[in-house]
Amino acid sequence: MINRIFAWLTDGAHWQGYDGIAARLIEHLGYSLIAVLVAALIAIPLGLYIGHTGHGRFLVVNLAGAARAIPSLGLLLLAVLWLGPRFNGDIAFLLPAGLVLVVLAIPPILSGAYAGVEGVDPDARDAAKGMGMGGSQVLRHVELPCALPLIMSGIRAGTMQVIATATIAAVVGLGGLGRFLIDGLAVRDTPQTASGAILVALLALSVDMVLAMVQALIVSRGLTGRYKRVKTFDPDAGVTPPAPALQHVA
Amino acid sequence: MTWLGDHLGDILGLTVRHIYLAGVPLILGLFIALPLGWLARRYKGLYPVLIIGTGLLYTIPSLALFIMLPFLLGTKILDPINVIIAMTIYTVALLVRTVADGLGSVPEEVNQSATAMGYQRVRRFMSVELPLAVPVISAGLRVAAVSNVSIVSVAALIGVEQLGSLFTDGFDRAFLEPIIVGVISCVALALLFDGAILGLTRLATPWQRAGEGSS
Secondary structure, three states, X not given: OHHHHHHHHHOHHHOOOOOOHHHHHHHHHHHHHHHHHHHHHHHHHHHHHHHHHOOOHHHHHHHHHHHHHOOHHHHHHHHHHHHHHHOOOOHHXXXXXXXXXXXXXXXXXXXXXXXXXXXXXXXXXXXHHHOOOOHHHXXXXXXXXXXXXXXXXXXXXXXXXXXXXXXXXXXXXXXXXXXXXXXHHHOOOHHHHHHHHHHHHHHHHHHHHHHHHHHHHHOOHHHHXXXXXXXXXXXXXXXXXXXXXXXXXX | OHHHHHOHHHHHHHHHHHHHHHHHHHHHHHHHHHXXXXXXXXXXXXXXXXXXXXXXXXXXXXXXXXXXXXXXXOOOOOOHHHHHHHHHHHHHHHHHHHHHHHHXXXXXXXXXXXXXXXXXXXXXXXXXXXXXXXXXXXXXXXXXXXXXXXXXXXXXXXXXXXXXXHHHXXXXXXXXXXXXXXXXXXXXXXXXXXXXXXXXXXXXXXXXXXOOOOO
């Protein structure tokens, strides 16, 4: 069986054409990118606002938990069946499916952005105010950079959710790598189904790795501690810190 | 609402299967994550390895994992064991970090006092560290429980019956009612799991309520 899957994956004919692996991969990435982008454009400003002002904190905290309980497959099929008949052509499934992808990506990104700003060291915020920064300056120059690690984990969680749901969305006619799984299951073409599953898993892993690299690049070194070989005292390490040089002088 | 009345028995059966498919992995996952989390805490070098490794497992989309497992394990594709194992993997992936962080939240003075009182490693873990880590572990368990209930429904696509089958049945017949009933049942089941864990946590941490009502 492993040989048959390998043969399916390495068959050049399966990579080309409008329904080939390359085209499906680009479709899958395209849907996911658009959905995450739209969700981020809504969720990040909203999360920053809520974290900065504290208005609507209750909403965010509960939304993230409630969203996790909603089965994505049910929401997807419900949206297509309910909204689909109101539109013609491809829009009939593209719009409801896209809407569901965006809706599912919003809660993790929103709670990441909110928790990021909420968790900023109050001393850092005070210091920024003490330096004469106004509210929006504190947000842009202190809160946003400090919140970046959590904003990025929110985006990563949202992206994984979207890639997984876009796979399932092949059931309602959406393109993408999910087609190989859903079509393969329908006609009991095992090598195709298994190859599709492997491709989807690889796609999710690589996208997450790329986002992890982006995160490492854009998060300030002051937060990650990624300095060039500067020895710092790690309070968790359980080793006694080296005596400060001043003591020798005194 | 006649459909609902006619199918109450079916829905109940699907609910029981859903509880089984989402609940068993939760317990299995917790028992696997406890030693792994302890190892991650005990040996500092293992922490990033386990966290990154389990994080990678968690990124695999559920439908892909459900389909790949039969090939890796040699099981039949319709066998519910694939779903149980996939959900256990997700549960472990979520809980290893939680257990490690929970054990890390136990104050060092407490551990040292226990050692000074003569607690050996295993007994100290069972009767001091683990109980004190319960609030943090329980928070992670609630997240795992709620997402398990929702992810299990995807297994309807590979033909494993549970509440998610109502979604696919309804969609195939262009019939909204089963889908709505399915979504509501799933959410209700998630709330039930969440409430059950919350209740057990209250029972396991009586000291957290020690100050209540005494003011």
